[in-house]
Amino acid sequence: MRQQVAVAPGWQRQQQYITGVLYPRSALTEVRVLVVICVVVSWVGQYLLSRRRTVTPGS
Incomplete structure (x- = not known):
């Protein structure tokens, strides 16, 4: 069953x-796809950076 999502006042007007x-x-x-790609790339980049920082020298 779908639930109603509360929308902040004025959000619809701003989106339009x-x-x-x-x-x-x-x-x-196209804009939605581009935003999703940007978010995924940033998450992957953050994951790779955090992984690189946790690796100790010599391992």
Whole structure:
């Protein structure tokens, strides 16, 4: 069963403004994919950096 998600007041208005101003509405899917790629790359980068810091010399 799906539950309603509480939306902050004014969020819908801000989302519509951003979609129409920062990128065209026709590019919505591409923008979403680009954001997901950026998030995944940043997580992988953070994981690799944290792994490199925890390795002790000589192991």
